[in-house]
Amino acid sequence: MNEAITISLPSLIHRIGRDAVNRAKVVASQYRCELKRVRRSRNWGLSGEAINIQSFAGQLKAESLTALELKTIDERGFRYLVQKIETALLDHADKLEPLTVKLIRLINENPNITLAELIHVTDCTMSEARTARFDADSW
Structure with missing residues (x-):
């Protein structure tokens, strides 16, 4: 249950933009997750414990709803990232329950x-x- 998992996020900056990625990196660090580039490629990876990643995705979802109401970012910003995380967490459902x-x-x-x-x-x-x-x- 305490094992770290890694979620692959190909072409993340091209899909959601640099500003959204930078904001997501800050939020990820608050939940003890790490969002970073894979070596020198354009691909990114999110790593951390499954429960922390799930909490991170929930926070991103809440922030995207708030940003939509305030019209501060593009609505596609975090939606792609949350969808990729939730899909990847389905493979790690055994690590999500105590x-x-x-x-x-x-x-x-x-x-x-x-x-x-x-x-x-x-x-x-x-x-x-x-x-x-x-x-x-x-x-």
Whole structure:
């Protein structure tokens, strides 16, 4: 869950403009993400933890709505970037939910799952699996 992921953003400046990229870099750093060029190419990459990237995309979406109301930037500015991030996060959905929630969800989906299977699927400890089993049974 704490693994860093990287999202490829080809030709970012050509699609949203330099001003929008510079603003996105500032916002990304606030969410402990890094938006930077890939070596010396025109391609860009966004890297960070999945939850931080999701928060970053939410902030960009909020800023684009505010900017649209104030008519300060082109409406296409952050929309492309948010769409690319949300599409890429679909591949990393397992990293977006906390371990305890994931364990309880797996137990509720399959009540006959063993502790060993939970540990294998989620890479949790035995005590975390037992706690989740207890929490799921008490619901």
